[in-house]
Amino acid sequence: MEVTPDGDVFPALAWSQRAAGAGGDGLVAVVATDVPPGAALRARVQTPGLHADAVAVAGSVGGAVTLRPRLVWDAAQMAALHEPRPQRLRVVLETGDWHETRELDVRLHPLDEAAYFVRDGGAHVDLSWIFAGYVDPFSPAVDALLADARKLDPMFDSTAADAPRRHLRAIWQALAARGVRYDAADPALARGPSVWSQRVRSPVRVLRERRANCIDGSVLIASVLERLGLSARIALVPRHAFVGYRGSGGSVWLETTLLGSAGFDAALRAGEARWRKSASRFDGRHAPDYALIDVGTARAYGIIPIGAALRAAEQSPESAAASATVR
Secondary structure, X not given: OEEOOOOEEOHHHHHOEOOOOOOOOOOEEEEEEEEEEEXXXXXEEEOOOEOOOEEEEEEEEEEEEEEOOOOOEOHHHHHOOOOOEEEEEEEEEEEOOEEEEEEEEEEXXXXXXXXXXXXXXXXXXXXXXXXXXHOOOOOHHHHHHHHHHHHHOOOOOOOOOOHHHHHHHHHHHHHHHOOOEEOOOOOEEEEOOOEEEEEOOOXXXXXXXXXXXXXXXXXXXXXXXXXOOOEEEEEEEOOEEEEEEEEOOEEEEEOHHHOOOXXXXXXXXXXXXXXXXXXXXXXXXXOOOOEEEEHHHHHHOOEOOHHHHHHHHHHOOOOHHHHOOOO
C-alpha cells in the first residue's frame, strides 16, 4: 500500500478536487503483484473518519495491478479534527475465494492544514493549487462582507470602469470596521524536507476571530473577488502571501499584513511594490518559495472550494466529493 505524500493523509487534497468518474484521487494506492490472468480484483480500505469503506474494483486483470480507492471522508468528523492524529489504514484485497488483509499506520491531518509542496528524493510535486480550495466565494462570511460594503459605499454596485477597485476599497473598509487585524503568528506547520504545509483559517473563522495571517487574509479577499467575478490571484513568496486580481488595466495587488493598521491606498501601494519585487520569480523554478495561484485556472482544472464540498456533504455525504461546485 502506498500513501501520498510521505505516508501522511491530507483530506483537504481530496475535498478540494472534483471527483473524476469512479477512480480515486491518487492519495492512497493498493498495489497487488502476481495477480492470476483474467482475475477480478477488489480492494477495500477502512479507517476511522471515512463516511464508508473506500472500494476499488478491477476486472479481467493480471500481473501487477494498482487500485486507487477514493476516500470519502465524513464531514462532521473532519470538521471536528483540529490536530493531526495517528491512525491505521486497514486494506482487504480480494479475488475469487482468496483474500488478504494488510494494515498501515499513517497520520491524518485536519482539513485546515494545506500541504502545498512535496519532495521525494529528486522528484517534487507542487500542490500550491490547494490554496484555491480554501477560496470560498459563497461562504457566509463573503455574504456578510458584501452587505457591509454596500452600506459603506452606496455606489458599490456601480458598473463604472473603476468598479473593481471601488469594490476592493469597500471590502477593506468593511474588514477594518469589523476589527479584523493581521495576525503575525507563523502558520507554517512543516517546511520540508519532505512536506511543506500550513494552517489556513476559513473566511468564517477569520470574521469570528477577527484575525488573519497573510494567507488567511489572502484567501478571504480572494473569495470576495471571485464572488464579484474578478480574476482572483494569490501570490506566495518566502514566508508570506498577498492577494490581487487581474483586470483590463493589469494586475492589482494588496498587502494583507496591513489589515487593521493601514488604509486601502497604503495596502495597495505595498502590494504592488511586493509584486514588482518578486514577479520575475514566479517561473516554476523557485517553488516552493514562490508560487502564483490563479483561482480561475484552478477551477478550470477541477479545484473546488472545500467549504462548498462541506456544505454539500451536509445534504448528501455519499455524493459530496463528486457533486460539489463553486456554488
